[in-house]
Amino acid sequence: MSLSFENTHNAFAYKSTSDLKKAKFLISIIQSPIMVALATKLTPVFIKLGLPINGLLRSTVFKQFVGGETLEESARTSKLLGSYGVQVILDYGVEAKEGEANFDIVTEHIIEEIDFAATQNNIPFVSVKLTGIASHKLLENLNEAPRLRSGVHDSESEDAAWQRVRERMVAICDVAQEKGIGILLDAEETWIQDPIDRLAIELMSIYNKEKVIVYNTYQLYRNDRLHFLQLSHRISKEKNFLLGAKLVRGAYMEKERARAQKNGYPSPIHIDKESTDKDFNAAALYCLENKETISLLLATHNEKSNLQIANNMQQLGIPNNSHQIHFSQLYGMGDHITFNMAIMGYNVSKYLPYGPINEVIPYLMRRAEENSSVNGQTNNELLLLKKELKRRKAK
């Protein structure tokens, strides 16, 4: 049997017909940039005014895209996914707040998350955004530091703040290693990414000696990332550690292009989608060909990429359930990929955000804005939902 994403019965078996109808309604709203712009402006205002919209949000957008308000609540969602052979990547979906005290709270929270993941049998990873535990300004300054003429970063207070960020990550990775849970370090905008990459390499060199605990994220919409992935791999071989590579296309295309244009530097983003796709698939193949020393997590909703990579695995004689190869899609999207891959024995997971409703809403709004700017993706989701609803009606 070869892999196919056509089967909507498999894809949506975990959803009731009423859930599917709600999902169809929601996705059709997200498809409209005007509706998304309106919702992103009005929802926070309604929340601030204390209007009773939490119930509505909880039963609609929250239910579709979020695991729950607490770890315990998201355990119910993750157990349901587990019963279909689907794994989970936990993501504390609260937007980053500035301040050392907040960074420490987030660190503690991530450690709790790792402890919790270790008690479940289908949560192999937690995701970490460095902007949750480090100041944006600090990351921006450190990003520039190596480019300064002296090449030396000479701010003592910033060095101390960076040291604290390192310590937070070390505390997180120590627990992750002890409990055998993978840490996925998210990729962010180019103007803060360099320190994240440097820290990721350092952490991998400490924690990825025998198995991969830390994964860095490579955004293949950047025209330098295929090379950077290969460079990271070379460094890992020289320094004798294993590389963890999470591959994405990248979420900030419009922002990146706009900033490059405004500030008069060449855009770091590929000139067209085809070039992004080419690099994404090439990066995946490179990782598969080097699977002795690279563990791979493919985070994509792109059907062609998922099929091509599954094909490459077969050609290279890599079993579907190889523990070094994982696939992942966001909770509430790409179910036709996730559930059909799970049935075929692949390691596939849902990226599951959770957190208190008022704090997760801004995150969801940002995601909705990203999605409405990704042409085609939501349209496909809508077609699949309609197909399944039609199939159920005809039964």
Ligand SMILES: Cc1cc2nc3c(=O)[nH]c(=O)nc-3n(C[C@H](O)[C@H](O)[C@H](O)COP(=O)(O)OP(=O)(O)OC[C@H]3O[C@@H](n4cnc5c(N)ncnc54)[C@H](O)[C@@H]3O)c2cc1C
């Ligand atoms: C589990 C998971 C984790 C993720 N983690 C991160 C993360 O840490 N950091 C991050 O930045 N993103 C992350 N993302 C989002 C990801 O980068 C993409 O934005 C999203 O998945 C859409 O890409 P795709 O491969 O799924 O689908 P596709 O529809 O095939 O690709 C859409 C993407 O292609 C690129 N693209 C579109 N048009 C063009 C164009 N004209 N020129 C060049 N490139 C173009 C853009 O990156 C766009 O987002 C994650 C996604 C998932 C599923």
